[in-house]
Amino acid sequence: MIRFRRPALPKSLQDRSTYHADSTRVSLAVATAPDCLRTPPSVPVCLFLPRKVGSMSEFESVITRGMTPVSEERREKAVLVGVDRPGASWPLASSLAELERLVDTAGADVAAVTTQKLDAPNPRTFVGSGKAEEVAELARAHAADLVVFDDELTPSQQSNLEKVVGKDVKVIDRTALILDIFALHATSKEGRLQVRLAQNEYLLPRLRGMWAHLASNRMGGGVGSRFGEGESQLEVDRRMVRKRITSIRRELKHLAEVRAIQRESRYESGMFKVALAGYTNAGKSSLLNRLTNADVLAYDKLFATLDSTTRKFELPEGREITVTDTVGFIQKLPTTLIEAFKSTLDEITGADLVLHVVDASSDEYEAQIAAVEDVLGQIEAQDLLRVLVFNKCDLLDGEQCGALKARHPQAQFVSAATGEGIAELVGHVARVASAQDEHLDVVIPYNRGDLVSVAHERCHILSEKHEEDGTHLVMLAAPSFAGLFRPYAAEKDR
Secondary structure, three states: OOOEEEOOOOOOHHHOOOOOEOOOOEHHHHHHHHHHHHHOOOOOOEEOEEEEEOOOOOOOOOOOOEEEEEEOOOOOEEEEEEEEEOOOOOOHHHHHHHHHHHHHHOEEHHHHHHHHEEEOOOOOOOOHHHHHHHHHHHHHHOOEEEEEEOOOOOHHHHHHHHHHHHOEEEEEEHHHHHHHHHHOOOOHHHHHHHHHHHHHHHHHHHHHOOOOHHHHHHHHOOOOOOOOEEEEEEEHHHHHHHHHHHHHHHHHHHHHHHHHHHHHHHHHHOOOOEEEEOOOOOOHHHHHHHHOOOOOOOOOOOOOOOEEEEEEOOOOOEEEEEEEEOOOEEEOOOHHHHOOOHHHHHHHHHHOEEEEEEEEEOOOOHHHHHHHHHHHHHHHOOOEEEEEEEEHHHOHHHHHHHHHHHHHHHHOOOOOOOOHHHHHHHHHHHHHHHHOOOOEEEEEOOOOHHHHHHHHHHHHEEEEEEEOOOOOEEEOOOHHHHHHHHHHHHHHHO
8 A cells, every 4th residue: 555654754664673864765656646646745745655675666766865774674586587699798697697796786685597598589578478487487486576687678578577477576677677776876966866867767668557546446437437547547647757857857957067067167177187987896986095095985786886976186296187986887788877877977078088997807807898888989988098997906816917918918907905006007197197298498486376386286397496586397287287387488498
């Protein structure tokens, strides 16, 4: 039963020790609540749907900080379904192993895995009808709570599979699973809105008259019952979700404008900008922490970090640059997420150098590189200067590391955990940052101490002397700063 409550938590939840006040999850089903159930705008309302602890419904979203599971009464059981198709970029076993990690991150345990080899998906049930029945039997045999497909299902395929599997078992696809994980891990206002946008866009074509039962409860037939209430209510639901999408986009546009102003101020500062990009769990946040002594969350989990973080970093010659950690990528990354996180991904497109961080210990590192390159192409960042950085090299033996270096001679090899190779990486970044610098020999008057400060903070000082006319500097300056110093060129340079 659906229960509408004021902001105070229901007593059934107040008494549970499994929740505390840091939650970020509230049901997205409020987006589809019919008008007849809505209260006036002046009355705040929260919607709580019956939900097991650790549940992973695709209709849930991060809306506001509320309750988070602290300890789990019972983790859900999942049945994984994969299809082996010709020409797949990833081996099926590796893709399913990654799907199992996603399921674990979302809060469930894998009870069974089943696969089928197909030339093309079945248009009705994605897998064959016989395999669909087998999936239903596996779900019943293992008392599974949900069935997770490794590929995206169409709304009709999902609906048909739900009929086969039964109403007590949820059927979701890889996209819904990733959206659920994003909902768990988004912390900033912009991140939560981005996840809500992606979830609503995913939900819109999958609405199937979720509230039609209200009409049947009110009407038992006869006069007044022949208006096609369920169908008209479906249209109401869709209109409400579209309104919500429009509202979220409007708010995200405002936040994107604020982010653009902040980005523009960094661009105008002339500081060299480095962005960390890569597959999820490649160690980007750990590398940022190692470089800048930041305190960014770094867990051995998929999509532990969703919000971009920028920190200043001082190169050995004294020049300051910025380093930005961005959201991780994954194979079969939902297009709706790429579009929703566009403003965050703009941190990559605006960088002077992209460090493509790769998990050197992964057996599928080459496929992960390809997946990241594909997403960079989608956001039009494929032409940016990029450097491959193989992280977690401490997990390789000498022979493996040597083979990797021979295969990628232009790459950098580091361990964010131990610090191995970090000095070489910093040196490489410094060389790239100064590659377009202009050599200047200037004498800065003593009344322009501000320029001397800029030189120390933003340029590479080769020599410095205090003379009668001012501070004599020989330095390398980025093109964006060189114009500030040219008027003070030493006589021999004029």
